[in-house]
Amino acid sequence: MDNILGQQGNDRPTVLVTNDDGIDAAGLRALVNVLVSTNRFNVFVCAPNSEKSAVSHSITWINDISAKKVEIDGALAFAVSGTPADCTSLGISTALFPAAPDLVISGINMGSNCGYHIVYSGTVAGAREAFFNGIPAVSLSYDWVRGRSSTTDFALAAEACLPILGAIMDEIRKKTYPLSCFLNIDVPTDVTSHKGYRISKQGESRVKMGWSKVTSEPPEGHMLSTMTMDSSPDSTASTITDSSCIQENLLFRRKVIGAQVEDGDTDYCGLQEGYITVTPLGALSPADIDAQTFFKQWLPGIYSSL
Structure with a gap:
């Protein structure tokens, strides 16, 4: 060394x-x-x-x-x-x-x-x-x-x-x-x-993810990154074929259900x-100005109602 x-x-x-x-x-x-x-x-x-x-x-x-x-x-x-x-x-x-x-x-x-x-x-x-x-x-x-x-x-x-x-x-x-x-x-x-x-600038695009119960069917794909899905079957993924096991230990896998993009x-x-x-x-993602304005008006109202 x-x-x-x-x-x-x-x-x-x-x-x-x-x-x-x-x-x-x-x-x-x-x-x-x-x-x-x-x-x-x-x-x-x-x-x-x-x-x-x-x-x-x-x-x-x-x-x-x-x-x-x-x-x-x-x-x-x-x-x-x-x-x-x-x-x-x-x-x-x-x-x-x-x-x-x-x-x-x-x-x-x-x-x-x-x-x-x-x-x-x-x-x-x-x-x-x-x-x-x-x-x-x-x-x-x-x-x-x-x-x-x-x-x-x-x-x-x-x-x-x-x-x-x-x-x-x-x-x-x-x-x-x-x-x-x-x-x-x-x-x-x-x-x-x-x-x-x-x-x-950082946008609001995202892949919308859901869940599916793991079965003996080939998986739909696995995530290559936070924005990219590989749609090929993954032969190493776990599968469940025993119904009694499913009742004792349910397994779920993420799946793509849509996407949100912007112009x-x-x-x-x-x-x-x-x-x-x-x-x-930067380190943080502050709320947009409309949300900040809402909560500035909203929070004092909670205190005044006590």
Whole structure:
């Protein structure tokens, strides 16, 4: 390990990469390879040792977490037993690496993260945790579509975002980068024909989910991300065939029952139009002004009626 740390010792800025798909995910490996190939960054990797999609900003509080060194060419990497937020927290703490990173990048996620589904996203949480600690951060997702996308698209997505990442690093170096937000970037499916970058705002799009009782029928699909469903059968999913067992232990599986999308300059709309959307995010999502006005008038009335 000392030799690896020695190789990192230079004047290049340091990037910490994490994700929620796991350290072996094609998106993370492609991002790391592209970052390393530029020879512009020291690259640290601290990512979950298994799939952690849609865990949002959950953290490990009581139990210890483990970190195991993983060989990734050109990077110092560890697989961690915790959540994406855990991985970022550990990675920026200097308990694991010799120094805190200049920038945290969470991704590349397999599937977009737009609209309300940003709340569920472990990918976004990996960047948000860095933001909580005053470190510039980016969450990065690729709009994977089954039958159209391939793992080579992750490298193309990383390359398409390099100018943004380089510009962020320039602002960090000049100490002019704003620390009042972090960025959520979504890359369109047809990345080779993207229309450029577009600043967007978080919309209200979401996939509406319901539940179905597990039976012996093939499942309808499994979630690739918080905005993407894979409609292919999952042969590893549990099935129930014993009716007596169903009575004792009912099993249910999520299913898509619809979707809500919107028009305008939102992240989802820009992505569907073929843009690489760049959405500044804060820690919280305040209620809209009409709701705030309602409750300002509503709450005093409760007290006066006592």
